[in-house]
Amino acid sequence: MVTLFHTSPLLLDCGRPLSDVRVAYHSYGEAREEATLVLHALTGDSAVHEWWPDFLGEGRPLDPTRDYIVCANVLGGCAGTDGPAALGDIPISLRDMARVGRALLEHLGVRRVQIIGASMGGLLAYAWLLECPDLVMRAAVIGAPVRHSPWAVGLNSAARAAIRAAPGGEGLKVARQIAMLSYRSPQSLAATQTVQRRPGVHAVTSYLEYQGEKLLARFCERSYVTLTGAMDGFQPNDAELASIRTPVLAIGISSDVLYPAAEVRAGAAALPNATYWELDSIHGHDAFLMDAGELPGRVGAFLRGAAAES
Template sequence: MTYMISESTRSFEVDGAFPLSQGGKLDGVRVAYRTWGRPSSSAILVCHALTGSADADVWWAGMFGTGRAFDPDRDFIVAANVLGGCYGTTGPANAPPGGDRYGPDFPAVTIGDMVELEKLLLDHLGVDRLELVIGGSMGGMQALSWAERYSEMVDAIVPIGVGSAQSAWALAISEAQRAAITGDQRFRDGRYEPTQPPTSGLATARMIAMCSYRSADDFDTRFGRELNDDTYAAQSYLRYQGTKLVERFDANSYLTLIEAMDGYRVDPSAIETPALVIGISSDVLYPVQEVRALAAALPQAEFCLLAAPQGHDAFLIETNRLNRLITSFRKRLANGWNPSRPEVSARGAAWF
């Protein structure tokens, strides 16, 4: 199977072996990336979620444009497909130099490994300062890990819909998805043929995930108990989402990335970088209290609540309000505002 990669995507190959934090190394690592705006030594880094790609202007289109959070006339913007993905960066669907595709032999990677690979890409691009690192869900994990590892390089972060580690609830949802994929007879311990992937298992995993990405109110409002040809609209929606993912994603990559997410953990107290932490009112995957706790533990953070009915995925949908939050945050930082000042906590955290 060939995964759709934008014609605008470029590729960078790492010199030598790329070491992995859990041991071992990868040779011939390639990074698929996109850029917008005039090349500069300072940039905005946009980090994608589980099944995303470097095409941030596609999956987060509402964030791009004149006067918006990502303005190519003003900013140099970079996005890369993560290590272990299947949109051009080295992952299980690729082959090592001189070998067959990795498949289940692809080594375990961490969120930290993704960050280290992004750092090599930025070095290649001549970027030595990040004005902002931003992302939702797994992208938020990367943003926090960037600040933890490279505080001297990162001016500010915006993690959205994420905590400081995977909760037991999130781990359980990951396990249900994992079981769906590995239980498919066509999975064959990960050694499936590219032309015969475990479609049923991957589609089911996506359906499980979609239930955690949306909310009960959102489903009730959109679908209710509507029937079409003896099928409830909610059932049709989940089946459609499952089928769509099977057409564009690799099952071994999916397992690699949810394992990386499950192992993720940062120490918020050690992250001094100014942060705008955004929670989503209807998020059942990373509930508001979890995201608020992250903000409270960060020395220089402001918590903002995005009141939206769509659940975890609201960060991909409510882009007008996100734009206002992020542009305001950047303007205040540029004017010397510091989120650790006492007047910030006094004014209240939940807005928009």
């Protein structure tokens, strides 16, 4: 945990200045001036060793014996970095999060980074590319578009409406159920939700209820509203995207219904220096966590500077 912006405040996109911002983070490997920055998903956190074992470890894309790896909890979340409990319910943007991340890297003595981000972390990677182009050497973006579509905004709007309709926890559970349906695919649910856990209750119903309870135990509904609002508000125009000269590996997932592969591919085509690759999996958006397949190898080769195959 560090406290940043002591002497000069952070000016948020909404116009509010913030001082003494607390930032929680994990680092792996020996500190150096070049680092690999991991950007976590919506309800994730900075403990990469807990949620991405396919990627972190010796011989993997995030190798602490070779690289200095940093992952910070995002501004507005509820995993240690200042969020609504400390800041109030003020709007936070993805660009605000990138500015906080840059200040953290400066504090750590990091001058250049390569980025890997998935889901919300992928959207945030694009914010980094726009906000800190001088800092980023390359970026691997997994399962994320260049901007939120009406479909993605609609799903988040429904989730926030559930929270407003039933504050105190019940709404957050429903919001998670809505999200989980977009994180998996019809094929994935058909393959995995076949055994009834309670008599007379569909397996998928029990699964969604369990996911809602699990999120309620570890997450904050105010952060959920703040972070989904930041994602929806990230709407770079085509001219901004065309200004991104940094090499990007954009990865779609064949069965992703939240961010369809065609949308990720089209976003990559709008970038001057992007390569697209597609992970083939039946498990939808969450395949980057549960069915990685060739993904670690592809990302590892890209981060090492090797030419990714199209």
